[in-house]
Amino acid sequence: MTACSKRIEILEGAGIGLRFAHHEEVVARRPQVPWFEVHTENYLGGGTNLRFLESVRAHYPVALHGVGISLGSAQGLDATHLDRICTLAQRIEPCLVSEHLSWSCVEGRYLADLLPLPMTEEALATVCQNVERLQERLGRKVLIENPSSYIRYRHSTIPEWEFLCAVAQRTECGILCDVNNVYVSACNHGWDASTYLAALPAHAIGEIHLAGHSCRRLEGGRVIRIDDHGGPVATEVWNLYEQALARLGPVPTLVEWDNNIPALDVLLAEAAHAATLLQSYRTNVEQSLAA
């Protein structure tokens, strides 16, 4: 397999998720941001959106972040969808390609969300088989992102962090560590977020994601955190991000914002804050080495 290691090595700093609302402004302004990431499924057709993406690609590294290949599908990957992703990847030459540890397709129907998998040996084997097929078809290594979730299955036998590490180990894929998702799932299920981060192999982490989430009180008083990407990164998530940097190193970081999308400058400010934390981590390491 030919991995995209060259691009991963040169990619650094904090990028932002590019959404339709900012297309024209990004092309016109060319803001100071080291890279962009887009949702793969938004660019599988032709037309204006693809033209904007190509304009952006001419000046920045672009990562493709899939939300619909359904790596956990018991019935396998959709060959047509896979072909379309490959066509886009050939056209855009992305610096990174990533997808989620989740499922969304069954019986030929697409459920438009990232649904959680039971953490079982059968699901692990299925995900590994599908990741291998994706990597083989793309001819490159992909990153798999930890999901946020609101439900757990009674028959799960493997902690999510061990499941994710096993996928990376068996398929040689990388890991996209979504720090907000770690926090959301840890709060919803009573996990220890530090335990989750401590279990991840630093050498496999190719990218970190940050995003906002919201809280909802359910009937009965239970509070659930919802990964809605609809606001700024929460203070608790910034704190966890600093822990992640200490544990995983200065990993390229991306800020996502998908609902209630703010002005581009607001998003750039979030990315600038992440960049500052990345830089301070680097400075601390350099000072430690010098001493």
Place this chain on the structure above:
Amino acid sequence: MQPRCCRVTVQMSSNPSLLEVQRALHRAIVDGDKEVLQAILASDSMAIFNAIDIYRNTIRYTLVRAMRLSYPVVQKLVGEEFFEDTIEHFLRQHWPHSACLDDFGSEFAQFLESFEPASGLTYLADVARLEWAVHRALHAPQVPVLQLQRLTQLAADQCAFVCFAANPSLHLTIVDTPADVIWRAVLEQDERALASIEVTRAPRYLLVQRSQDGGAEVSCMAEGEWRFLRALSLGDVLEQALEELRKSAPASDLDRVLAHHLAAGRFCDFSLKTPDTDSAALRILS
């Protein structure tokens, strides 16, 4: 409205397979059948029902948003609330098959034809039909258009057997109401034009294609010209397609009409259908 499928109670084992889990979640999210989840989810039942609704609501929100992007004029005509309610009914019969949501919603016009709450809006299905054509045109693959000098290299006796490949963004559709006039007035927010439209039933032959600036060209054509273009886009040889045009246009207009559409980039390639494999074409040649 078609009746919903009968629900069948399914017993889940304590150690269900991955496929069983996925089918159960599918039933819970799409059909609202959440009872079966109590056997497989680790939480109290009230929390399960609420948590599943988070997924269900996210999915529905995403699909409504996708339909809004495809059918902005239908939404403006009926209002946000009615539109969302209509999509809720639509989803009982139609669900996306792929994560590429640009492909979702092709059956909407047909659905609206029999959607009783919208039956008073006789033009609505036609507007949806036009919007789907516009949507497909805008998202069609970008291909180079046919270079006209390639045609000049043909021998005179070959021209009758030219068979064009249509530009993927070219869509030809028929509506029975002035849907294109309504569509344009809504997009241009021209209330006066909208108020003056008389909704009478008569076929209108529409051409939709992505324009150079990335927008949509929508034009209403004469029936003969539309049928000529449709024949060409379906792969008929030129001489055969011209028969459609000859029914309504004077002979002197044929070259002009063809030249206009070639220049407008309606086609991206051509081939020759040889007469020895096509008896109909042979007759035209003779």
